[in-house]
Amino acid sequence: MGAVLGLCSAAQMACCLTSAACSLCCSACPSCTNSTSTRLMYTIMLLLMMIVACVTLAPGLHEQLKKVPFCENSTGIVPGNFKVDCDQAVGYLAVYRICFATCLFFVLMALIMLGVKSSKDPRAGIQNGFWGIKYLLVIGGVIGAFFIPEGQFASTWMVFGMIGGFFFIIIQLILIIDFAHSWAERWVSNYEETQSRTWYAALLLSMLTCFTLALTGIVLLYVYYTKPSGCDLSKFFISFNLILVVIASAISILPSVQEYQPRSGLLQSSVVSLYVMYLTWSALSNSPAECNATISENQQVTITFIIQLSYSELRVFHKSHDVFSNFFPSCPLVISGYGSVEGDGGEAARGAGDAEAKVVDNEGDGVAYSWTFFHVVFALATLYVMMTLTNWFNPSSQLSKENVASMWIKITSSWLCIGLYIWTLVAPAVFPDRDFN
Numbered sequence: 001m002g003a004v005l006g007l008c009s010a011a012q013m014a015c016c017l018t019s020a021a022c023s024l025c026c027s028a029c030p031s032c033t034n035s036t037s038t039r040l041m042y043t044i045m046l047l048l049m050m051i052v053a054c055v056t057l058a059p060g061l062h063e064q065l066k067k068v069p070f071c072e073n074s075t076g077i078v079p080g081n082f083k084v085d086c087d088q089a090v091g092y093l094a095v096y097r098i099c100f101a102t103c104l105f106f107v108l109m110a111l112i113m114l115g116v117k118s119s120k121d122p123r124a125g126i127q128n129g130f131w132g133i134k135y136l137l138v139i140g141g142v143i144g145a146f147f148i149p150e151g152q153f154a155s156t157w158m159v160f161g162m163i164g165g166f167f168f169i170i171i172q173l174i175l176i177i178d179f180a181h182s183w184a185e186r187w188v189s190n191y192e193e194t195q196s197r198t199w200y201a202a203l204l205l206s207m208l209t210c211f212t213l214a215l216t217g218i219v220l221l222y223v224y225y226t227k228p229s230g231c232d233l234s235k236f237f238i239s240f241n242l243i244l245v246v247i248a249s250a251i252s253i254l255p256s257v258q259e260y261q262p263r264s265g266l267l268q269s270s271v272v273s274l275y276v277m278y279l280t281w282s283a284l285s286n287s288p289a290e291c292n293a294t295i296s297e298n299q300q301v302t303i304t305f306i307i308q309l310s311y312s313e314l315r316v317f318h319k320s321h322d323v324f325s326n327f328f329p330s331c332p333l334v335i336s337g338y339g340s341v342e343g344d345g346g347e348a349a350r351g352a353g354d355a356e357a358k359v360v361d362n363e364g365d366g367v368a369y370s371w372t373f374f375h376v377v378f379a380l381a382t383l384y385v386m387m388t389l390t391n392w393f394n395p396s397s398q399l400s401k402e403n404v405a406s407m408w409i410k411i412t413s414s415w416l417c418i419g420l421y422i423w424t425l426v427a428p429a430v431f432p433d434r435d436f437n
Contacts, residue, residue: 173416248272252268
């Protein structure tokens with residue numbers, strides 16, 4: 001299936017300037033749906049922009065980048081009385097401008113797609129077609145952004161980046177917790193249906209592996225990020241998060257929780273515990289130098305973000321209604337036309353019966369995902385990429401490790417992760433009349 005989607009998307013990228021051209025290009029490919037191929041194309045766009053941003057941080061391009069327009073006699077004052085100039089931060093400034101243009105594109109698309117209910121809307125052509133124009137628009141925006149004088153641009157855009165990046169982390173937390181629940185429920189269901197010891201052994205082994213890795217992570221954090229005297233804040237973060245994961249694990253097996261969620265258990269807790277330890281490491285990697293003995297996480301950002309973004313596409317835009325409404329039952333997220341997701345198969349099946357239909361329009365009766373929400377998430381993802389690549393605002397092309405603002409944002413996200421997980425455990429008891437299946 002991935003090869004099929006790749007072929008369709010490659011055909012779209014190569015020759016799609018209109019919806020009609022898109023259908024003509026993809027007629028040589030096996031059938032695929034509009035909703036799927038469109039999301040893949042936007043994902044490719046974001047990944048390409050991310051790769052370009054990574055390239056600008058390469059040390060070998062430092063001297064060449066100093067010749068770009070915004071570097072000419074351009075300096076700016078940023079918080080902390082740090083003076084930014086292109087001798088020190090040209091890669092950092094370039095990443096800001098690339099992500100600025102990309103983020104604005106997704107914000108514009110989100111505004112254009114407000115209120116779209118189905119592909120019969122005239123705006124559907126903009127969402128699902130005109131790929132050549134859209135890619136050129138982003139490229140032109142990036143080029144234009146390089147002409148923005150520095151002044152207060154970096155300090156102002158940094159504020160937007162930190163806020164947007166933080167919200168994207170929250171979305172990732174929800175997806176991780178949803179993944180933990182889905183994984184455990186699927187395997188427990190398989191065990192209950194087959195009574196196979198293989199599934200039971202797999203459940204037990206997965207749980208023990210995750211807990212072992214989390215415990216190992218805790219030990220390593222104490223070893224590399226604390227000292228016998230000093231580093232009290234780092235000790236507090238590690239110890240407090242350890243206590244939180246123990247509490248969450250205990251809650252997951254309480255009889256009152258098991259009554260409403262019989263498949264809730266330690267496998268979910270182990271996955272969440274492991275992710276919380278990752279967030280703790282990520283936060284401490286930006287701690288003050290005297291308590292920081294390891295490399296910055298930015299060397300792992302590309303792979304980590306690709307995995308996160310891929311999972312976001314699979315979960316947020318396919319099960320966003322279930323995931324978000326279950327987390328916040330008193331204020332459910334309404335996704336226009338979400339009911340048509342279950343009908344996707346029917347539409348696709350009808351389209352697949354037509355030998356001429358290679359690109360199946362599966363959103364004629366209703367959109368398969370909220371188009372506006374999709375672009376909002378991608379705008380936030382762009383800001384997250386920008387902040388991570390620049391080490392959450394550290395004006396240095398070498399991306400040094402210490403960054404107090406980044407440390408607090410990430411450690412706060414670890415606490416939110418535990419809080420959201422505990423909420424998923426107790427919510428069925430708090431709202432007994434609501435279906436959380």
